Amino acid sequence: MKCKVCSGPGVIDIRRHNANFCSEHFLRYCRQQVEKVIHEFRMASPGERLLVAVSGGKDSLALWDLLLELGYEADGLYVGLGIGDYSVESARQVKAFTDRFAAPRGGSLIEVDLRETYDIDVPTAAKVGKRVPCSACGLSKRHLFDKAAIDGGYDALVTGHNLDDEAAVLYGNVMRWQTAYLGRQRPHLPAENGFPRKIKPLVRLSEREMAAYCVLRGIDYQIDECPMAVGNKHLQYKAALNMAEEDTPGMKQAFYFGFLREAVDRFAPDAAAREGGQSNGEPGSDGSTNDAEGSLGLCQRCGSPTNNEVCSFCTLVERTSGHDPVPVELVRRPAKRRQR
Amino acid sequence: MRVLLRQPTRTIDVDGPMSVVKLLHRLDLSREAVLVIQDGTLVPGDAYLQDDAEIEIRPVISGGA
Numbered sequence: 152m153k154c155k156v157c158s159g160p161g162v163i164d165i166r167r168h169n170a171n172f173c174s175e176h177f178l179r180y181c182r183q184q185v186e187k188v189i190h191e192f193r194m195a196s197p198g199e200r201l202l203v204a205v206s207g208g209k210d211s212l213a214l215w216d217l218l219l220e221l222g223y224e225a226d227g228l229y230v231g232l233g234i235g236d237y238s239v240e241s242a243r244q245v246k247a248f249t250d251r252f253a254a255p256r257g258g259s260l261i262e263v264d265l266r267e268t269y270d271i272d273v274p275t276a277a278k279v280g281k282r283v284p285c286s287a288c289g290l291s292k293r294h295l296f297d298k299a300a301i302d303g304g305y306d307a308l309v310t311g312h313n314l315d316d317e318a319a320v321l322y323g324n325v326m327r328w329q330t331a332y333l334g335r336q337r338p339h340l341p342a343e344n345g346f347p348r349k350i351k352p353l354v355r356l357s358e359r360e361m362a363a364y365c366v367l368r369g370i371d372y373q374i375d376e377c378p379m380a381v382g383n384k385h386l387q388y389k390a391a392l393n394m395a396e397e398d399t400p401g402m403k404q405a406f407y408f409g410f411l412r413e414a415v416d417r418f419a420p421d422a423a424a425r426e427g428g429q430s431n432g433e434p435g436s437d438g439s440t441n442d443a444e445g446s447l448g449l450c451q452r453c454g455s456p457t458n459n460e461v462c463s464f465c466t467l468v469e470r471t472s473g474h475d476p477v478p479v480e481l482v483r484r485p486a487k488r489r490q491r
Numbered sequence: 492m493r494v495l496l497r498q499p500t501r502t503i504d505v506d507g508p509m510s511v512v513k514l515l516h517r518l519d520l521s522r523e524a525v526l527v528i529q530d531g532t533l534v535p536g537d538a539y540l541q542d543d544a545e546i547e548i549r550p551v552i553s554g555g556a
């Protein structure tokens with residue numbers, strides 16, 4: 152296997168581009184894909200301040216690194232979700248990355264801990280509110296990401312959704328014809344109604360490429376899966392798409408970029424689209440839409456945009472705080488067959 | 492060879508030498524869904540693994556965020 156660029160020994164093959172790369176030229180390819188998508192969708196300009204939502208996973212850490220590599224001014228935001236050992240390990244990875252890769256290039260880390268600041272955590276909020284953990288989690292993350300971006304005066308909130316994530320969310324939305332969500336599934340949502348601009352610069356890169364990027368850059372990340380994610384719909388959609396991709400390399404990219412080119416405008420947002428974004432209770436949709444709840448007024452508790460008197464995050468906090476913490480094991484989904 | 496697997500983390504021993512493709516096939520893993528890692532770098536699919544090799548097979552698909 153030879154590198155397409157220099158004919159040196161290749162370390163990775165990318166079937167959808169019919170290309171093999173050595174380490175150096177693979178890293179360059181990743182930077183080029185991010186630059187290209189940032190220009191294509193006018194996501195950000197040099198000199199703007201970006202806030203990257205980092206989870207400790209491969210995508211968000213690779214994204215922060217890539218933006219710093221490309222010369223952007225980018226800080227990280229980590230939200231402690233209180234999901235047992237998983238969150239402890241995730242926080243450790245994020246801090247190690249910050250010290251080694253971000254701080255030397257001027258990137259600093261903002262940390263918000265659900266338990267410390269709001270006396271809640273994801274398992275307890277899920278149990279008390281009788282909701283799916285990913286729904287309580289997604290709601291909290293969206294709220295806190297938006298708030299940190301606005302309060303910190305950042306020009307954009309950046310999330311690490313990759314091509315596989317976006318194709319899987321699109322697949323789910325198409326399967327159920329969630330037209331309001333479809334109209335807002337774009338890699339760049341402009342700031343509006345008190346919500347920050349939201350951008351997803353990894354949409355041209357696959358999950359496998361992001362993991363490879365981390366390995367080749369020497370970035371350690373949280374490899375274990377969130378215990379709440381087991382068997383969720385997002386993973387099922389990914390498995391379905393990966394089966395198609397095996398037969399037809401490039402299918403996922405054609406599906407997602409074809410949608411952006413040919414279809415998203417037909418579902419353009421109107422009043423109906425404000426009702427729910429893609430907050431369908433599954434991961435992959437976190438912090439990615441300016442949906443929330445209509446943006447007609449301001450929350451009486453926290454001042455965030457909402458069309459209720461109290462926003463759904465403050466409602467969640469009011470219901471959950473003061474409750475004894477519920478351990479992860481009690482809210483974990485039953486393990487179904489493995490989706491690989 | 493010694494193979495480190497993830498989710499959950501565990502190690503298994505496999506008799507080598509063997510090609511990466513054959514090893515993944517034997518473990519019933521898709522090449523698109525995992526990376527093979529040795530000494531901090533990636534091992535391409537056409538590489539041959541020696542009997543004394545120590546490698547990691549890391550899944551790349553995640554359901555969380």
Ligand code: SF4
Pocket residue numbers: 273284285286288289377378379380433434435437554555556
């Ligand atoms: S899998 Fe669900 S609970 Fe876990 S981090 Fe993602 S959204 Fe939150």
Ligand SMILES: [Zn+2]
Pocket residue numbers: 154155156157158159172173174175176
């Ligand atoms: Zn090369």
Ligand SMILES: [Zn+2]
Pocket residue numbers: 450451452453454455461462463464465466
């Ligand atoms: Zn509020």
